[in-house]
Amino acid sequence: MRNLEKNMFTKEALALAWQYFLPPYTFQIRVGALYLLYGLYNTQLCQPKQKIRVALKDWDEVLKFQQDLINAQHFDAAYIFRKLRLDKAFHFTAMPKLLSYRMKKKIQRAEVTEEFKDPNDRVMKLITSDVLEEMLNVHDHYQNMKHIISGDKSNPDKALSLIKDDFFDNIKNIVLEHQQWHKDRKNPSLKSKVKDGEEKREGNSQESERCERAESLARIKSKAFSVVVQASKSRRHRQVKLDSSDSDSASGQGQIKATRKKRNKETLKSAGRKMSSKNRDNMQNVHKEDKSLRLSMPVITEEEEDNESFSETEFTAPKRKRKSRTKNLV
Amino acid sequence: MAEGTRIGPTCHGMGSRQDPVSSSGSCNFPEYELPELNTRAFYVGAFGELWRGRLRGEGDLSLKEPQASALPGSQGVAEWGQEDAAVARDLGCSLEAAAELRAVCGLDKLKCLEAGEDPEVIPEDTDLVTLGVRKRLLEQREETITIDRVCRQETFAYEMESHAIGKKPENPADMVEEGELILSVNILYPVIFHKHKEHKPYQTMLVLGSQKLTELRDSICCVSDLQIGGEFSNTPDQAPEHISKGDCEHVVVITDIRLVHRDDCLDRTLYPLLIKKHWLWTRKCFVCKMYTARWVTNNDSFAPEDPCFFCDVCFRMLHYDSEGNKLGEFLAYPYVDPGTFN
Numbered sequence: 011m012r013n014l015e016k017n018m019f020t021k022e023a024l025a026l027a028w029q030y031f032l033p034p035y036t037f038q039i040r041v042g043a044l045y046l047l048y049g050l051y052n053t054q055l056c057q058p059k060q061k062i063r064v065a066l067k068d069w070d071e072v073l074k075f076q077q078d079l080i081n082a083q084h085f086d087a088a089y090i091f092r093k094l095r096l097d098k099a100f101h102f103t104a105m106p107k108l109l110s111y112r113m114k115k116k117i118q119r120a121e122v123t124e125e126f127k128d129p130n131d132r133v134m135k136l137i138t139s140d141v142l143e144e145m146l147n148v149h150d151h152y153q154n155m156k157h158i159i160s161g162d163k164s165n166p167d168k169a170l171s172l173i174k175d176d177f178f179d180n181i182k183n184i185v186l187e188h189q190q191w192h193k194d195r196k197n198p199s200l201k202s203k204v205k206d207g208e209e210k211r212e213g214n215s216q217e218s219e220r221c222e223r224a225e226s227l228a229r230i231k232s233k234a235f236s237v238v239v240q241a242s243k244s245r246r247h248r249q250v251k252l253d254s255s256d257s258d259s260a261s262g263q264g265q266i267k268a269t270r271k272k273r274n275k276e277t278l279k280s281a282g283r284k285m286s287s288k289n290r291d292n293m294q295n296v297h298k299e300d301k302s303l304r305l306s307m308p309v310i311t312e313e314e315e316d317n318e319s320f321s322e323t324e325f326t327a328p329k330r331k332r333k334s335r336t337k338n339l340v
Numbered sequence: 341m342a343e344g345t346r347i348g349p350t351c352h353g354m355g356s357r358q359d360p361v362s363s364s365g366s367c368n369f370p371e372y373e374l375p376e377l378n379t380r381a382f383y384v385g386a387f388g389e390l391w392r393g394r395l396r397g398e399g400d401l402s403l404k405e406p407q408a409s410a411l412p413g414s415q416g417v418a419e420w421g422q423e424d425a426a427v428a429r430d431l432g433c434s435l436e437a438a439a440e441l442r443a444v445c446g447l448d449k450l451k452c453l454e455a456g457e458d459p460e461v462i463p464e465d466t467d468l469v470t471l472g473v474r475k476r477l478l479e480q481r482e483e484t485i486t487i488d489r490v491c492r493q494e495t496f497a498y499e500m501e502s503h504a505i506g507k508k509p510e511n512p513a514d515m516v517e518e519g520e521l522i523l524s525v526n527i528l529y530p531v532i533f534h535k536h537k538e539h540k541p542y543q544t545m546l547v548l549g550s551q552k553l554t555e556l557r558d559s560i561c562c563v564s565d566l567q568i569g570g571e572f573s574n575t576p577d578q579a580p581e582h583i584s585k586g587d588c589e590h591v592v593v594i595t596d597i598r599l600v601h602r603d604d605c606l607d608r609t610l611y612p613l614l615i616k617k618h619w620l621w622t623r624k625c626f627v628c629k630m631y632t633a634r635w636v637t638n639n640d641s642f643a644p645e646d647p648c649f650f651c652d653v654c655f656r657m658l659h660y661d662s663e664g665n666k667l668g669e670f671l672a673y674p675y676v677d678p679g680t681f682n
Binding site: 013049067083088095097098100105108 | 371379394430432445447450451494501502515576596597599
């Protein structure tokens with residue numbers, strides 16, 4: 011490669027990789043970008059080496075990232091950053107790119123790869139784990155107060171019953187569901203393999219989108235028709251029977267069976283529909299592990315929901331909990 | 341003022357050391373006013389202070405040559421031990437971990453070619469998209485018998501960009517200081533050709549933050565310094581080579597400001613340093629098409645076009661007889677081609 015070309019190419023390559031090293035990209039992507047910068051810088055053929063430009067306004071972010079790496083004991087990433095700095099691989103600049111006067115009206119906007127970013131999740135921003143913790147504290151405190159000032163210490167007065175007792179659990183579950191939905195929507199092919207060795211239902215991620223969409227639609231429809239509602243007493247003679255002529259091979263009868271051992275009932279909008287006591291337990295479990303692409307938000311029912319409490323609430327835990335009838339916290 | 345960063349009004353030099361303005365309106369953290377086009381005004385000197393305050397002198401700002409032991413492959417076991425200890429201290433890991441990091445993250449791990457393999461040869465079984473593209477390009481060149489060779493202009497541009505890199509002064513007093521700022525400045529040519537409407541040609545100079553604006557001005561080499569006024573058709577021998585003339589306005593755009601690095605030119609006396617020039621095609625004589633034009637005529641009965649350009653020899657041959665008497669009617673002006681400075 012010619013000398014001038016080498017210089018220009020290396021500058022471009024480093025500038026491109028640098029973009030991914032800064033927020034709003036996810037932690038993983040940023041570490042990947044760091045490795046990319048390390049590789050590009052050290053294997054370039056320019057003599058002397060082209061440098062990595064870092065603007066003043068970004069340096070604090072960079073240092074913060076370095077500290078995060080050390081705190082999380084990602085020593086390899088911290089090591090290569092340290093090496094780059096020791097090798098004086100950086101140019102400390104005012105702005106990331108050279109400014110240039112352009113007559114063109116259209117300025118090319120830098121394309122940001124959306125899937126590398128943390129999703130802009132307003133729900134998660136509003137209801138953070140701090141907020142939830144605070145809520146739990148306040149809730150507990152409130153309940154305690156009610157107990158204290160009531161005549162019967164074990165049961166607060168009925169007159170004090172002003173909120174739903176399971177308010178906190180509900181919010182937490184809703185938020186967890188939302189998070190799960192986001193994850194599944196974003197990474198249909200990155201679902202972690204379950205340890206008891208079952209195969210993925212969706213095959214590989216190279217399946218065409220159209221195929222997945224079609225399948226999802228079919229699944230939703232089959233679920234809609236597979237939940238049998240007990241007719242009220244006055245209409246007993248018109249009990250709905252489940253017809254198993256559904257052509258969708260993915261649907262089971264009565265329930266959608268994942269190849270997992272979990273029960274996996276889907277519920278639909280319950281407005282005006284009475285659910286049998288059996289169904290009620292699973293209303294909040296809108297599992298999405300067996301769907302690759304979710305087309306709509308999970309449906310949150312209005313009925314009283316389970317009072318299952320989760321002693322450990324992890325929002326970013328990488329492991330799945332293996333309790334029966336519990337939600338998957340991923 | 342055209343796009344680019346504007347220097348604060350009270351600076352005497354390009355980047356005088358001022359106290360960072362904290363409470364007044366202007367910010368010292370450079371940021372975009374119009375994204376990718378220009379920034380808000382900021383004080384260059386204060387900007388330098390902000391950077392220097394965030395960096396470690398020995399580590400980041402030093403301009404010293406890298407020590408021999410820092411070069412890969414030249415270290416012995418004892419030096420490895422020292423380095424591991426430093427790594428362990430900086431990262432908060434154990435010595436064993438540091439040694440392992442050195443092995444696992446070493447530069448040799450970045451190479452993918454085996455010894456003796458030629459990087460020019462593209463392996464058959466590759467699925468890298470870039471290699472596929474390169475392969476097609478190479479095949480196409482073979483088919484069309486195209487030879488990829490660097491042209492003069494590119495060699496020239498590369499030379500300009502890199503000729504002063506790493507230069508050290510003979511006199512140590514002329515050494516650029518640590519923490520000095522380097523500004524990249526584009527100086528637009530005043531020449532107005534139609535083909536330059538979209539993309540004006542310019543020179544790029546590197547200026548030190550501690551230098552004065554006057555030094556920058558003096559270093560600008562402009563062809564209008566050398567323009568000649570006056571009509572000399574009757575007295576061609578009296579036309580001067582050139583006349584110095586002042587008063588030319590140039591648009592100056594600051595495109596970059598950064599801290600000096602050990603690989604930069606470290607000889608103060610070479611700054612402001614020219615690193616890029618627009619290559620201008622010189623206008624050639626209309627007759628011989630070989631020599632650069634030195635005369636331009638108007639209302640010329642001998643010339644097929646108006647204005648018309650001639651080199652000195654052809655000009656005289658066409659317009660004057662063997663005794664030097666003027667033939668025909670014409671107006672003649674000495675001409676200095678902008679490309680004279682290539």
